[in-house]
Amino acid sequence: MTQTDAQTGIRALLQDLRGVLPDHVLVTDPAERETYACDGLAAYRVRPALVVLVESADHVAQVVRSCARHHVPFVARGSGTGLSGGALPHADGVLVVTSRLRTLHEVRPQDQRAVVDPGVVNLAVSRAANPQGYYFAPDPSSQQICSVGGNVAENSGGAHCLKYGFTAGHVLSLEVVTPDGEQVTLGTEAPDPPGYDLLGAFVGSEGTLGVATRATLRLTRLPEDVRTCLAGFASTDEAGAATSAIIAAGIVPAAMEIMDALAIEAAEAAVSCGYPEGAGAVLVVELDGPALEVEGELEQVRRICREQRAVEFRTATDAAERAEIWRGRKSAFAAVGRISPDYIVQDGVVPRTALPEVLREMGRISADRGVRVANVFHAGDGNLHPLVLFDADEEGATGRAEEVSGMILDLCIAHGGSITGEHGVGADKARYMPRMFGPADLDTMQLLRCAFDPDGLANPGKIYPTPRMCGERPRVVHAADEPGVDGAEVF
Amino acid sequence: MTLERLLDAACAVRPATGCDDVDGVPARVVARPTSAQETSALLRTCSAQGLAVVVRGHGSKLEWGRPPERVDVVLETGAMAQLVEHSRGDLVATAGAGMPLSRLRHLLSGARHELVVDDLAVGRGTEAAGSTLGGAVATNLSGPRRLRAGPLRDLVIGVRLVLADGTVAKAGGKVVKNVAGYDLGKLVTGSLGTLAVITEVTVRLHPEPPQVRQVLARVPHERLAPVLAHLVASQLAPHTLEVHAEPGGHALVSVGLGGGPGSTQRRADLLALELAAPGLAGDAVAVVDPEHTTPEEVRHVVPDAGRPWSTAQEVALRPTLLAVTARLSGIPELVQVANDHGLTVSGSAGVGVLRATLPEPTPVATVLETVTSVRAVTTGLGGSTVVLDAPPTVKSALDPAGTWGPVPGLELMRRVKAQFDPGRTLAPGRFVGGL
Numbered sequence: 001m002t003q004t005d006a007q008t009g010i011r012a013l014l015q016d017l018r019g020v021l022p023d024h025v026l027v028t029d030p031a032e033r034e035t036y037a038c039d040g041l042a043a044y045r046v047r048p049a050l051v052v053l054v055e056s057a058d059h060v061a062q063v064v065r066s067c068a069r070h071h072v073p074f075v076a077r078g079s080g081t082g083l084s085g086g087a088l089p090h091a092d093g094v095l096v097v098t099s100r101l102r103t104l105h106e107v108r109p110q111d112q113r114a115v116v117d118p119g120v121v122n123l124a125v126s127r128a129a130n131p132q133g134y135y136f137a138p139d140p141s142s143q144q145i146c147s148v149g150g151n152v153a154e155n156s157g158g159a160h161c162l163k164y165g166f167t168a169g170h171v172l173s174l175e176v177v178t179p180d181g182e183q184v185t186l187g188t189e190a191p192d193p194p195g196y197d198l199l200g201a202f203v204g205s206e207g208t209l210g211v212a213t214r215a216t217l218r219l220t221r222l223p224e225d226v227r228t229c230l231a232g233f234a235s236t237d238e239a240g241a242a243t244s245a246i247i248a249a250g251i252v253p254a255a256m257e258i259m260d261a262l263a264i265e266a267a268e269a270a271v272s273c274g275y276p277e278g279a280g281a282v283l284v285v286e287l288d289g290p291a292l293e294v295e296g297e298l299e300q301v302r303r304i305c306r307e308q309r310a311v312e313f314r315t316a317t318d319a320a321e322r323a324e325i326w327r328g329r330k331s332a333f334a335a336v337g338r339i340s341p342d343y344i345v346q347d348g349v350v351p352r353t354a355l356p357e358v359l360r361e362m363g364r365i366s367a368d369r370g371v372r373v374a375n376v377f378h379a380g381d382g383n384l385h386p387l388v389l390f391d392a393d394e395e396g397a398t399g400r401a402e403e404v405s406g407m408i409l410d411l412c413i414a415h416g417g418s419i420t421g422e423h424g425v426g427a428d429k430a431r432y433m434p435r436m437f438g439p440a441d442l443d444t445m446q447l448l449r450c451a452f453d454p455d456g457l458a459n460p461g462k463i464y465p466t467p468r469m470c471g472e473r474p475r476v477v478h479a480a481d482e483p484g485v486d487g488a489e490v491f
Numbered sequence: 492m493t494l495e496r497l498l499d500a501a502c503a504v505r506p507a508t509g510c511d512d513v514d515g516v517p518a519r520v521v522a523r524p525t526s527a528q529e530t531s532a533l534l535r536t537c538s539a540q541g542l543a544v545v546v547r548g549h550g551s552k553l554e555w556g557r558p559p560e561r562v563d564v565v566l567e568t569g570a571m572a573q574l575v576e577h578s579r580g581d582l583v584a585t586a587g588a589g590m591p592l593s594r595l596r597h598l599l600s601g602a603r604h605e606l607v608v609d610d611l612a613v614g615r616g617t618e619a620a621g622s623t624l625g626g627a628v629a630t631n632l633s634g635p636r637r638l639r640a641g642p643l644r645d646l647v648i649g650v651r652l653v654l655a656d657g658t659v660a661k662a663g664g665k666v667v668k669n670v671a672g673y674d675l676g677k678l679v680t681g682s683l684g685t686l687a688v689i690t691e692v693t694v695r696l697h698p699e700p701p702q703v704r705q706v707l708a709r710v711p712h713e714r715l716a717p718v719l720a721h722l723v724a725s726q727l728a729p730h731t732l733e734v735h736a737e738p739g740g741h742a743l744v745s746v747g748l749g750g751g752p753g754s755t756q757r758r759a760d761l762l763a764l765e766l767a768a769p770g771l772a773g774d775a776v777a778v779v780d781p782e783h784t785t786p787e788e789v790r791h792v793v794p795d796a797g798r799p800w801s802t803a804q805e806v807a808l809r810p811t812l813l814a815v816t817a818r819l820s821g822i823p824e825l826v827q828v829a830n831d832h833g834l835t836v837s838g839s840a841g842v843g844v845l846r847a848t849l850p851e852p853t854p855v856a857t858v859l860e861t862v863t864s865v866r867a868v869t870t871g872l873g874g875s876t877v878v879l880d881a882p883p884t885v886k887s888a889l890d891p892a893g894t895w896g897p898v899p900g901l902e903l904m905r906r907v908k909a910q911f912d913p914g915r916t917l918a919p920g921r922f923v924g925g926l
Contacts, residue, residue: 108818108820109724110720110723110819110820111818111819111820111821111873112723113818133724136917152712154670155670155674157668157670161668165641165645166668166670168645168674168677169641169645173899178903182902184899184900184902185899185900186899186903187898187899188816188873188874188875188899189818189870189873189874190816190817190818190844190869190873190874190875191642191816191842191843191844192631192633192681192814192816192844192875193640193816193817193875193898193899194875194877194895194896194898194923195895195898195899195900195901195904195922195924196681196682196900196904196907197644197677197678197680197681197682197688198629198678198900198903198907200644200674200677200680201673201674201675201677201680202673202679204670204674205673206671218555221724221725221726222726223726224726224727224728224729244580247580247582248579248580250603250696250698250700250701252697252698259724280728289728289750290726290727290728290750290754290758292750292751292757292758293728293750293751293754293755293758295754296751296753296754297751307665334805349666349668349669350666351578351580351581351583351665351666352580352581353578353581355926356791369547369631378668381666381667381668382581382666382667382668383668409622414757416664416665416666417664417669418664418666418668418669418670418671420669420670420671420673421666421668421669421670422668422669422670425670425671425672429671433671433672435674436664436671436672437661437671438660438661440658440659440660441660441661441662441672442658442672443658443660444652444654444658444662444675445660445662445673445675446674447907447910447911448673448675448678448907448910450910451903451906451907451909451910452903452906463672466670
């Protein structure tokens with residue numbers, strides 16, 4: 001699209017919308033538009049051509065229909081807390097902001113369901129359901145501000161998805177606006193709706209298949225008992241071995257988190273969380289469920305940590321102490337700001353059993369390149385969050401940090417893991433997709449996109465580096481030419 | 492050139508016999524590829540020649556859905572049945588689509604791991620061997636224990652697919668936590684082989700609980716609502732919560748618990764005590780150890796959780812099998828309505844997914860009326876009614892809308908099918924909307 005085409009498109013679209021949407025939802029002022037230029041990944045900034053602060057599902061449909069008519073790209077945005085640039089605007093497109101759609105329609109404990117608009121904040125769902133003994137299980141670290149619509153787009157996880165799974169397992173149905181502006185319901189209030197599982201495919205599609213305008217969520221019964229414990233170890237090797245031993249004992253904790261020495265140092269500097277002094281790693285384990293089970297599991301965890309030479313083991317005895325243990329972990333990302341002016345957060349995943357080796361190799365890369373890497377990770381499911389520290393003012397530092405960051409992702413792929421466990425591919429990691437998936441894999445995923453969005457207007461440029469044009473058939477594959485399908489694994 | 496000759500360059504092929512009919516539709520040949528590459532070569536030829544292909548594992552649920560419009564090739568997955576990897580420390584396994592669930596269970600049991608899926612097709616299919624892994628995924632097979640681990644769709648973390656044009660693709664991977672790219676594993680789960688051929692599946696495993704107990708209760712219909720409401724809200728974390736009700740009888744409720752040795756027994760006793768309260772199940776409550784109780788003993792109180800829905804071998808005597816769903820608080824009403832229409836229902840009251848059967852012989856008109864009335868009720872209760880299987884006389888009287896009922900998003904599904912299988916090579920006509 002040329003510059004003039006793009007301007008003409010936006011102008012025509014504005015003309016359409018001025019008649020049907022109230023003026024106050026249309027943001028045209030450049031300075032105001034600039035405030036939406038990035039999401040939680042501030043390294044990328046693009047000022048959208050138009051921002052619409054939608055106030056109803058109909059508004060969304062009108063905007064999207066108009067985009068389709070004038071061939072203008074659109075990007076949906078919730079609270080803008082995403083860490084992969086999934087809500088990075090398009091310079092010639094519309095940014096559809098759903099944060100004014102904040103109605104929490106109903107909480108029905110008897111059905112274990114809540115019906116919410118996409119702008120409703122994640123934690124607000126649990127707050128509304130708690131008095132009736134229920135909560136919404138997905139708990140990304142940003143849960144105090146991130147929106148359900150964003151959780152749906154990213155298939156958000158969080159520390160507790162080790163036991164309770166991701167957003168995809170907690171959404172029963174969605175009202176969506178498809179990229180041609182149609183309003184469609186995917187799924188039913190009960191599980192197993194007839195037909196293809198488009199709901200399952202939509203959740204986690206990062207806004208490339210349409211915009212969710214209402215969600216029916218599954219609520220989870222609050223556990224009878226929750227116990228949180230913390231163990232200090234000399235190094236991440238012992239902490240990792242304890243993690244493996246806990247899993248091998250048949251325990252599925254609600255969460256299992258590790259922080260390394262550098263991350264502990266940062267957390268101490270920021271929130272003085274009182275983690276064991278001089279520990280090379282801390283392991284936080286949370287157990288929940290029936291009191292009768294949790295008690296026994298806690299004993300087993302205590303024994304395993306001792307066997308793995310824990311230097312300290314403490315158990316929270318009440319909610320305040322539990323919050324204290326979590327405080328260090330939850331503040332870790334922000335805390336790193338105390339010890340480094342800039343940092344890159346990665347989200348790679350490795351098989352749990354590869355953790356010790358990957359951590360050692362990461363240490364080698366870090367020493368080799370002279371770039372510090374702090375590690376905070378969901379140890380239970382092998383989801384690493386390496387924080388690559390640098391000072392952007394120092395010459396060449398940004399480049400070196402990016403290089404280390406990429407090497408870490410390659411390390412994850414080489415060990416059979418993934419480039420993203422919960423933050424999404426977004427704009428940030430699209431270029432790594434071909435390292436994890438072959439051309440045929442990516443072409444096949446594009447088929448789904450072409451079914452929903454043949455014109456490629458929904459959040460273009462995200463997830464996939466170079467989307468195939470819809471209508472163009474993928475290259476004919478000759479089995480004999482395929483490099484060892486069963487041999488050389490890419491994932 | 493005969494069809495056999497045409498295809499045997501791709502993989503092993505034999506002529507089909509009457510036993511290879513797909514829901515009454517005769518097939519011409521049976522092909523048995525040993526790898527994704529052979530599957531790719533086979534499908535490429537089939538697409539080019541306009542041949543229709545139906546995928547078969549053990550054939551235990553081959554009648555689910557509508558009969559395909561035509562069948563040229565039955566693609567058997569039996570030669571892709573190897574365990575590729577069981578990564579013990581990662582609680583993950585990868586196997587070929589043809590892997591029998593029963594064999595997989597055996598292979599994983601050494602590590603005390605399990606794929607938490609209940610094979611509702613036990614005793615059916617080739618050599619009465621029940622479901623294969625690929626078949627379970629293609630039919631979104633799930634049973635009572637999905638309350639604990641989620642439906643099969645949530646346990647599939649990676650798939651290898653072969654599209655009708657021969658493209659070999661994978662999605663997902665072998666780590667549980669992974670959001671890179673579209674989740675095509677979910678898309679093909681429950682697609683009845685109409686989008687792609689699944690050749691390999693990677694699944695998330697769970698540790699086998701050291702101890703399991705079952706609490707069984709006979710519940711008069713008028714007390715089913717308070718009993719289920721009590722159990723649904725329980726903090727004792729049951730792994731299963733089932734209901735079984737035959738017309739004219741009591742409802743039978745079964746709750747499965749799994750966990751530590753000792754504590755599980757104590758939880759079961761606690762739950763039994765709660766259920767014995769007046770106004771709930773009263774004194775008709777028992778706690779059993781399912782591993783040391785014969786199925787007959789269990790069935791004496793409540794039918795076996797994994798009981799197959801039919802043992803009738805003659806096609807004409809197949810009962811009508813419905814998948815009926817409702818919001819949790821609507822389950823008691825659904826059970827009542829189903830029983831009033833002569834249906835036997837059983838399934839997961841804790842999830843909201845039940846199976847209902849109507850015995851043969853029931854006049855076709857009665858079956859159709861029943862489906863219509865039950866569907867009206869499930870729609871009102873936020874769920875759906877799908878005719879999974881039925882005798883040929885009933886099936887031929889149903890169109891796709893009658894089989895599946897209202898399908899939200901059907902138009903998008905047509906577009907998905909048109910993208911993945913534009914030539915309608917894979918099981919044409921078997922799925923929703925006659926796709």
